[in-house]
Amino acid sequence: MSAPETSSVPNRGMITISIMLATLMQTLDSTIANVALPHMQGSLSASQDEISWVLTSYIVAAAIATPLTGWLVGRYGATRLLCMSITGFTIASMLCGISNSLLAIVASRLLQGVFGASLVPLSQSTLLNINPREKQPQAMAIWGMGVMVGPILGPTLGGWLTDSYNWRWVFFINLPIGILALAGVMIYMPKERPKTRTALDFFGFVTLSLAIGALQAMLDRGQQKDWFNSTEINIEAIVAVVSFTFFVIHTATAGKRSFFRVDLLKDINFVTGSCFIFVIGAVLYATRALLPPMLESLMGYPVALTGIVTAPSGLGTMVAMLVAGKLVGRVEVRAMLIMGFMIAAYSLYMMMGYTPDITESDIVWPGVIQGVGLGLVFVPLSAITFSTLSPELRADGTAIYSLVRNIGSSIGISVVQAVVTRNSQIVHSSLAEHVGGDSPWHKYFDLATEAGRAGVDQIINQQATLIAYLDAFKLMFIATLCVAPLVVLIRRNKAPAGGEAVHAVMD
Numbered sequence: 311m312s313a314p315e316t317s318s319v320p321n322r323g324m325i326t327i328s329i330m331l332a333t334l335m336q337t338l339d340s341t342i343a344n345v346a347l348p349h350m351q352g353s354l355s356a357s358q359d360e361i362s363w364v365l366t367s368y369i370v371a372a373a374i375a376t377p378l379t380g381w382l383v384g385r386y387g388a389t390r391l392l393c394m395s396i397t398g399f400t401i402a403s404m405l406c407g408i409s410n411s412l413l414a415i416v417a418s419r420l421l422q423g424v425f426g427a428s429l430v431p432l433s434q435s436t437l438l439n440i441n442p443r444e445k446q447p448q449a450m451a452i453w454g455m456g457v458m459v460g461p462i463l464g465p466t467l468g469g470w471l472t473d474s475y476n477w478r479w480v481f482f483i484n485l486p487i488g489i490l491a492l493a494g495v496m497i498y499m500p501k502e503r504p505k506t507r508t509a510l511d512f513f514g515f516v517t518l519s520l521a522i523g524a525l526q527a528m529l530d531r532g533q534q535k536d537w538f539n540s541t542e543i544n545i546e547a548i549v550a551v552v553s554f555t556f557f558v559i560h561t562a563t564a565g566k567r568s569f570f571r572v573d574l575l576k577d578i579n580f581v582t583g584s585c586f587i588f589v590i591g592a593v594l595y596a597t598r599a600l601l602p603p604m605l606e607s608l609m610g611y612p613v614a615l616t617g618i619v620t621a622p623s624g625l626g627t628m629v630a631m632l633v634a635g636k637l638v639g640r641v642e643v644r645a646m647l648i649m650g651f652m653i654a655a656y657s658l659y660m661m662m663g664y665t666p667d668i669t670e671s672d673i674v675w676p677g678v679i680q681g682v683g684l685g686l687v688f689v690p691l692s693a694i695t696f697s698t699l700s701p702e703l704r705a706d707g708t709a710i711y712s713l714v715r716n717i718g719s720s721i722g723i724s725v726v727q728a729v730v731t732r733n734s735q736i737v738h739s740s741l742a743e744h745v746g747g748d749s750p751w752h753k754y755f756d757l758a759t760e761a762g763r764a765g766v767d768q769i770i771n772q773q774a775t776l777i778a779y780l781d782a783f784k785l786m787f788i789a790t791l792c793v794a795p796l797v798v799l800i801r802r803n804k805a806p807a808g809g810e811a812v813h814a815v816m817d
Contacts, residue, residue: 328494371423592722630685
C-alpha cells in the first residue's frame, strides 16, 4: 500500500478501529483455542497427538502465507486484500465452530491461517500510511496493543467461553467482530488502484514456504516426538535446511525477480529491529507458555485462577504502550529500548526466585512488570524499525517483521519446553541419588514400603520440575540481557522540521 497524503485521509479513527478489530481477532486466535483442546478432543473423538494439529495447522498455514502479503498488496491493493482476508477468516471461523470431525476443523484452521496471515502486517502498514509522522508512534502503540495483548488474553477468554458455553464459541466469537471489521474497512478505507507488479516468483515462494512450514512443524511437534530421536522431526529438519538453502541461493541470483525484497536487508534499522522483535517474540510467548502449566501442574491452580493471575501482564503492556507512544520524540529511542529490556529482564529475575510457596501476587507483579518492559520496547521499536524504510517496501517489511516475531515465538516456546523436560529429568536423577542410606527422607517416609517410595518420588518430581522451570526463566533472562546492547546498531535520525517525532517513519 503506497503512502497516501495523510492530511487528506478522512475517517482516520474509524479506519483504525476497523483494522484493529481485524488484528485483535487474528491475534486472539493464535492462543484462544489452546485451553479448549481437551474439550475438542472428546467431542471430535481425537487422540492427544491428533488434536494438536488444530494448533499446528493454523500456525503453519499463517507462517507460509505471511510472506505473500507484499506481493498480494501490489497485485490487489491493501483495501481489497483486507476485505478478502477478513471475509475469509470470518467464514473459516464459522466453519471451525460447526466442525464435527477432526479433518473438518483442521481444514478450517488451515483456511484461518491462510486468510489471517495478512491481517497483522496489513494493519501495521496501513496505520503507518494513514498517520502523519508525529502521530505514528501513537498509532504503533494502538497496533502493538492488539498484537501483544491478544495472545496474552486469548487463553483467559478461551477458558471463559469454554466453561460458560462450549468450545465452539471460541470460534463463533469471531463472527460479530469480523462483520464489524469488514463493514468498517469497506465503508471507510480509501479506495486505491493496485500497482502492477511482476509475476510471482514461484520457485522463491515455494522454497521459502517449505522452509518455514517444515521449521514450524518441527518446532511445534518436536517436544511430542522426542525431537531428533524421531524420523518425522529429522525429515522436517532436513526439508527446512535444504529448502532454505535453495531459497538463499535463488534470492542471491534472481535479482529483482526474487520473491524476497533484498532491499530490506540494506536498511540497518529494519534488520536490527527484526532481530529485536525475534527476541521479544521468544521471551513473551515463552513466558506465557511456561506459566500456565507450571501453575496448574505444580501449584494446583485451576484453569480460571491461572487466567486471572496471568492476564494482568497484558494490562501492564497496554499502559506502557500508551505511555511509550507519548514519549517517542521526547525521549531518545535507544534509551527507551534499554530501559524496556532492563525492566523485562528484572521481571524474569523475579521469576527465577519462584518457590512452591509463592502467592498469587508473586505471579501477578512479575507479569505486570514484564508487560511494562515489553510495552516500552515494542512501540519505539516498531517506529524506529520502519523509520528509514521507503514506503514502497512497507508491505513487504511489515510481513517479514510479523513473520520473524512468530518464528521467534515458536523457537522460544520449543526451546524452553525442551529445557524444562531435559532439566527436570537431570535434576530428578541427581536428587534421587540422595535417597536411601542415611538420608533425611527416613524421617518423613518409610522407604521400605511402596507408598513411602512413591511419596518421595512425588516430592522429587515436584522439586525437579520447579528447578527446570527456574532454569528456563534464567535462560530467557540471559537472552534479554544479551540482546540489549544491540541498540547501538540502531541509526539515529535528525528531527524533522516542525517538531515532528524524532524517530518518526519517513515518507
